[in-house]
Amino acid sequence: MAEQAETLRRTPLSRDRVLRAAVALADEAGIESLSMRNLAQDLGVVPMALYKHVANKDELLDGMIDVVVGEIGAPEVGADWKPAVRQRILSAREVLQRHPWAPLAIESRNMATPAVLAYLDAVIGTLRAGGFSVDLAHHVMHAMGSRVLGFSQELFDADRRAGRSGRTEPAPPAALPPEVAAMFPHVAEIAMAASHDDASVLGQGCDDQFEFEFALDLLLDGIERLHERGWASPRRPH
Missing domain, CATH: 1.10.246 (Serum Albumin; Chain A, Domain 1)
Structure with missing residues (x-):
């Protein structure tokens, strides 16, 4: 492993290598951790070496998006x-x-x-x-x-609205206080419906993949x- 890492460090920099290293860093530690300094450290170069391939952080982010979108398969x-x-x-x-x-x-x-x-x-x-x-x-x-x-x-995705990425397990929905449930009975019904039984294959909370495909199929139909x-x-x- 140490030899592999050393080989990678000795590989000449290219725009593609910089972008893919940035994607890997964001995947591992979150986009908020990405900086030119951290990326340069991962690549074993000085930060100024990166600017030969990306003009600034915005161009880096644009390139990272293009790397990710390039992974989408064609039908x-x-x-x-x-x-x-x-x-x-x-x-x-x-x-x-x-x-x-x-x-x-x-x-x-x-x-x-x-x-x-x-x-x-x-x-x-x-x-x-x-x-x-x-x-x-x-x-x-x-x-x-x-x-x-x-x-x-x-x-209802509070984690995403707050800007947090990479959730591992969805948190179970919190029960509405009785007085709130009484004021908003339809919201309470939906909240209860989202709380699946612990033994369910879906687990607690809504199944994101199912909900995504459900809405997608409604739209396509x-x-x-x-x-x-x-x-x-x-x-x-x-």
């Missing part, structure tokens, strides 16, 4: 639009689960990176090849939102019905 050749889009999105979700810092990093960018643009272009291309009008494809992408990249902004009806958005008067 099977010849697949119909619906299974192709579903397969691509679930592949994206699998990739982003390996890199739990990536969703917030993607959201933090003012402009989409080249790999993100290429990915979105491919998804839209699949819809267009499936006979979707530009109008319907446009609205589908709005409806999918971040889900098309394999993640969603969950309403609805989109399919609109497509079959030849749906078009209402034209607004000028």
Whole structure:
């Protein structure tokens, strides 16, 4: 192992090596731990050596996002639009689960990176090849939102809203105080429904993968019905 590490340190720096080392560092310790100094230390170089390959921290982050998005698998050749889009999105979700810092990093960018643009272009291309009008494809992408990249902004995901990444096990939902449950009975019902029995294969709390696929399939089924009806958005008067 020591020889392997030494060999890696002696390998000449390249942009790809810098970006992949940064991704590995973020995966291991979280994106908040990433700095040019820490990355240089991991690579066994002085920080200034990194600037020959990335101009600054923003460019580093953009490159890291592109490395991650580049891991998303393409659908099977010849697949119909619906299974192709579903397969691509679930592949994206699998990739982003390996890199739990990536969703917030993607959201933090003012402009989409080249790999993100290429990915979105491919998804839209699949819809267009499936006979979707530009109008319907446009609205589908709005409806999918971040889900098309394999993640969603969950309403009850406090850890994600707080900016924490890489949760290992979801915390069981806290019981609502009786007086709050009495005031908001429907919220209380949902909270109780989310508390699965300890013996359940899902464990305590909602199963994130199931909920993601459930919502994705609802969207895809609805989109399919609109497509079959030849749906078009209402034209607004000028």
